[in-house]
Amino acid sequence: MKLKEMTDEERFTGGHTACAGCGGAIAVRNLMKVLGRNTVVQNPACCLLVFGATYPLMAWKVPYQDVAFENTAACATGMKRALKKLGRDDTVVLGIGGDGGTADIGIQALSASAERNEDILYIMYDNEAYMNTGIQRSGSTPFGAWTTTTPVGSVKAGKANFKKDMPQIMMAHGVPYVATLSVAHIQDFINKVEKAKNMKGFRYLQIFAPCPTGWRHDTAKTVEIAKRAVDTGMWTLYECENGKVKINRKPKTDPPEEHLKLLTEYLRAQGRFRHLKDEDIKVIQDWVLRKWQDDEKLAQCRQ
Amino acid sequence: MPKKVVTGNYAAAYGAMRSRAAFVAAYPITPQTFIVEHLSEFVNNGELDCEYVEVESEHSALSACVSASATGVRSFTATSSQGLALMHEILPTATGMRLPVVMAVVNRAIAAPINIWVEHNDIMPERDSGWIQVFCDNNQEVHDMVLQAFRIAEDKRVALPVIVNLDAFILSHTVEPVDLMDPDDADKFLPSFRPPHYSLDPENPVGMGVFTPPEYVQESRWQVDRAMLEAPKVIGEVNAAFAKQFGRDHGGMVEEYMTDDADVVLVAMGTASSTAHEVVDEYRAKGKKVGLVKLRFWRPYPRDQLRKIAERVKAVGVYDRAISYGVGGPSFIEFRSAAYGLQVPTVDFITGLGGRDVSSDDVRLMFDRLLETARTGTVKREVVWINTRGVEP
Numbered sequence: 056m057k058l059k060e061m062t063d064e065e066r067f068t069g070g071h072t073a074c075a076g077c078g079g080a081i082a083v084r085n086l087m088k089v090l091g092r093n094t095v096v097q098n099p100a101c102c103l104l105v106f107g108a109t110y111p112l113m114a115w116k117v118p119y120q121d122v123a124f125e126n127t128a129a130c131a132t133g134m135k136r137a138l139k140k141l142g143r144d145d146t147v148v149l150g151i152g153g154d155g156g157t158a159d160i161g162i163q164a165l166s167a168s169a170e171r172n173e174d175i176l177y178i179m180y181d182n183e184a185y186m187n188t189g190i191q192r193s194g195s196t197p198f199g200a201w202t203t204t205t206p207v208g209s210v211k212a213g214k215a216n217f218k219k220d221m222p223q224i225m226m227a228h229g230v231p232y233v234a235t236l237s238v239a240h241i242q243d244f245i246n247k248v249e250k251a252k253n254m255k256g257f258r259y260l261q262i263f264a265p266c267p268t269g270w271r272h273d274t275a276k277t278v279e280i281a282k283r284a285v286d287t288g289m290w291t292l293y294e295c296e297n298g299k300v301k302i303n304r305k306p307k308t309d310p311p312e313e314h315l316k317l318l319t320e321y322l323r324a325q326g327r328f329r330h331l332k333d334e335d336i337k338v339i340q341d342w343v344l345r346k347w348q349d350d351e352k353l354a355q356c357r358q
Numbered sequence: 359m360p361k362k363v364v365t366g367n368y369a370a371a372y373g374a375m376r377s378r379a380a381f382v383a384a385y386p387i388t389p390q391t392f393i394v395e396h397l398s399e400f401v402n403n404g405e406l407d408c409e410y411v412e413v414e415s416e417h418s419a420l421s422a423c424v425s426a427s428a429t430g431v432r433s434f435t436a437t438s439s440q441g442l443a444l445m446h447e448i449l450p451t452a453t454g455m456r457l458p459v460v461m462a463v464v465n466r467a468i469a470a471p472i473n474i475w476v477e478h479n480d481i482m483p484e485r486d487s488g489w490i491q492v493f494c495d496n497n498q499e500v501h502d503m504v505l506q507a508f509r510i511a512e513d514k515r516v517a518l519p520v521i522v523n524l525d526a527f528i529l530s531h532t533v534e535p536v537d538l539m540d541p542d543d544a545d546k547f548l549p550s551f552r553p554p555h556y557s558l559d560p561e562n563p564v565g566m567g568v569f570t571p572p573e574y575v576q577e578s579r580w581q582v583d584r585a586m587l588e589a590p591k592v593i594g595e596v597n598a599a600f601a602k603q604f605g606r607d608h609g610g611m612v613e614e615y616m617t618d619d620a621d622v623v624l625v626a627m628g629t630a631s632s633t634a635h636e637v638v639d640e641y642r643a644k645g646k647k648v649g650l651v652k653l654r655f656w657r658p659y660p661r662d663q664l665r666k667i668a669e670r671v672k673a674v675g676v677y678d679r680a681i682s683y684g685v686g687g688p689s690f691i692e693f694r695s696a697a698y699g700l701q702v703p704t705v706d707f708i709t710g711l712g713g714r715d716v717s718s719d720d721v722r723l724m725f726d727r728l729l730e731t732a733r734t735g736t737v738k739r740e741v742v743w744i745n746t747r748g749v750e751p
């Protein structure tokens with residue numbers, strides 16, 4: 056489906072209460088346009104729960120359930136198996152959670168559902184911290200980032216560890232489809248959601264979704280920042296379909312000086328990285344280049 | 359069907375099969391494991407047409423059941439002790455969404471120290487979860503109550519989840535003759551599943567468990583409270599319907615034995631009531647007017663029935679296989695509240711923790727103490743620990 060062919064019919068409607076410039080809201084709106092009406096949604100505690108489903112207001116125009124925080128994949132399993140029993144196997148079951156609900160507290164149920172190859176579509180919208188509770192560090196928060204639990208103090212400043220590589224973890228489960236998406240690359244986004252929608256078995260998508268409130272950037276710059284994340288390699292767009300890995304967009308890593316400049320611009324546009332020293336940025340660059348090499352090598356050996 | 363000699367775990371699994379559970383999420387824990395093993399055998403032998411999911415934890419087991427039930431199918435799981443504790447977060451979710459999930463809980467001690475034998479300290483923290491809870495004292499009752507549990511849970515007037523409790527090993531691993539139900543009889547008793555309220559249907563989208571501000575939550579709590587208050591009526595109806603169809607009357611909320619003219623009564627839950635039953639016969643033969651109240655339903659609590667009994671006796675003892683540290687047994691605390699304002703002396707008996715046997719001698723001690731209390735009108739000791747090293751009962 057081409058972007059211009061996308062339906063005008065909203066399954067995640069306007070009127071929700073997300074912050075201005077919320078990457079998560081952009082992701083869900085477009086996601087639901089592709090998935091359509093024959094979808095059932097499981098959503099744990101996260102910003103999306105609050106801005107999309109606060110009684111009596113409801114942005115979802117499909118069946119929707121929130122059970123808890125760490126069990127989205129288990130609940131989605133229950134939904135899908137029930138639908139199968141009812142002869143409604145055609146209905147897509149979507150489990151969608153944030154990075155905390157997926158990479159941290161939800162990884163146990165997620166891993167088990169992937170291992171069983173449950174016929175569900177699991178999506179992590181990645182805003183790189185616990186935003187709903189007020190910007191705390193998650194396993195998906197990048198190195199150096201300020202959060203309210205990695206504050207900039209006189210002795211320590213920012214997150215001391217690197218971002219957990221969830222797509223690789225999910226690929227290691229050998230599931231039919233794993234893909235990374237960005238709210239700034241909408242055609243790639245549509246392609247991947249459409250592909251995932253039409254596949255059977257466990258499908259995992261991770262959407263890079265900037266959060267102006269938590270990342271401390273201009274609300275008008277969400278898409279621009281997401282674009283730069285892909286250009287710098289901070290977020291790699293790739294997909295793994297039945298074991299075959301394909302890079303969808305190469306970052307601009309050459310020459311390294313130019314890359315450092317681009318990376319510095321990306322980081323400096325966000326208040327959460329304001330305190331970083333040049334040597335911190337160098338640490339991040341080394342990490343990005345190594346990660347990109349790994350991703351590229353993986354794609355080469357799993358063509 | 360002729361009776362078969364089976365364990366309590368088999369009886370529970372068989373009851374779930376005859377209930378045509380359409381979704382089972384299973385995770386092993388001693389001494390519950392055989393329930394999910396038997397169910398997987400029923401599924402793999404084609405006897406039970408069911409979506410069976412081997413989840414990675416009890417937390418996911420109940421989570422998956424909640425969502426399967428919400429999507430519109432009859433859902434069952436089973437657990438015990440630490441597994442129930444891990445599920446704890448999800449129990450009130452099933453209640454709040456008014457989902458008729460049924461779960462067998464094999465009552466086992468909670469760590470520490472770790473112990474796999476019978477105790478009721480695992481289930482007591484779930485008292486306020488909004489689940490209906492029944493305790494069984496034989497394997498036939500376990501089998502029958504799984505079917506009854508679904509019918510109670512799915513009644514529109516109730517629409518609450520139900521736990522069927524059975525004592526670890528004493529029932530779970532002990533064989534007894536059980537009349538296993540024929541499918542046609544079971545179908546006649548338990549109609550095919552219809553969600554009591556809403557389900558997650560793409561043709562008619564609804565939201566469940568959504569974020570709800572203070573303006574609305576209190577009313578939903580009140581509705582659950584109303585349903586719990588309404589439940590004894592439904593439990594009575596279901597018990598009567600079952601007795602009529604199968605000739606087995608388990609007594610509904612409570613089962614009274616020799617209470618009509620009793621001077622003293624003992625209130626007991628689970629298998630200890632079987633032992634007490636024997637001792638009542640023995641004491642009656644000696645002319646001692648003792649009676650037994652088998653407390654079957656723990657939630658809803660049979661407050662009115664117990665109060666009526668307490669009004670006409672000279673002393674009441676409550677046997678607890680659990681302890682609320684520093685206060686006494688949970689069942690005793692509850693009874694005290696039910697008997698508020700009455701002058702009847704009450705005594706709490708605690709023993710059988712961590713799987714220690716509750717012997718006829720232990721029950722004799724209980725009745726002797728109650729008869730003494732009735733005679734003297736004074737309570738020697740309010741909370742009596744029996745058969746505890748270094749502790750005088």
